[in-house]
Amino acid sequence: MIYYPIKKIIITLFVFFSTAVYANDHDHDNSEHKQHEPHVHGKAEMNILIDEKTFIFELNSPTLNFLGFEHEPETNEEKETLKQVNKMLLDYKNVISIPGMNCKESQIEISAPYGNDKEEHGHHHGEDHDDDHSEYYLFYSITCEDINNIEQIKIKLFDNFRGFESVNVKWTYFTDAGSLEATEKQKIVKLQ
Numbered sequence: 001m002i003y004y005p006i007k008k009i010i011i012t013l014f015v016f017f018s019t020a021v022y023a024n025d026h027d028h029d030n031s032e033h034k035q036h037e038p039h040v041h042g043k044a045e046m047n048i049l050i051d052e053k054t055f056i057f058e059l060n061s062p063t064l065n066f067l068g069f070e071h072e073p074e075t076n077e078e079k080e081t082l083k084q085v086n087k088m089l090l091d092y093k094n095v096i097s098i099p100g101m102n103c104k105e106s107q108i109e110i111s112a113p114y115g116n117d118k119e120e121h122g123h124h125h126g127e128d129h130d131d132d133h134s135e136y137y138l139f140y141s142i143t144c145e146d147i148n149n150i151e152q153i154k155i156k157l158f159d160n161f162r163g164f165e166s167v168n169v170k171w172t173y174f175t176d177a178g179s180l181e182a183t184e185k186q187k188i189v190k191l192q
């Protein structure tokens, strides 16, 4: 079961389909939220997978980390913040950067909790006490010219959004794998 109801809209930008992995991974029911850590404000989880043909990463984060609030936007300021954040997330470089590499998005998916989706609004799943919480789920597939020589990835969430304290990054780079609790002070994920 999920931890709380998630109201979301889907903003999808398809440039092209690059991997078969993606197709298996994404039907938008609750399954993608099953296995991740409980919702803790300030914290988030990122998974990065890089191999010969693929560079994908995903992020699960409480909405609060992005917006500074976690309810349907009410004031003009909150509505504007939501708009700005969703726009920024369409550029993967606001989430991570790959120093020295020439990369571009091939596919982006943003599952955002609030918006104009009247049908989703007010829909409940039965576990009512945590009703206030919501999350973002982000998925990016990018292509890089020199995927064999990526040395590090910089987590940009601390610079660009207001509420990130730590991001639990798990990565796989070809046959290597590792993890890092990234923070404002330690935002470089070293792959080599």
Ligand SMILES: [Zn+2]
Pocket (backbone or CB within 6 Å): 039, 041, 062, 063, 064, 070, 132, 133, 134
């Ligand atoms: Zn919350």
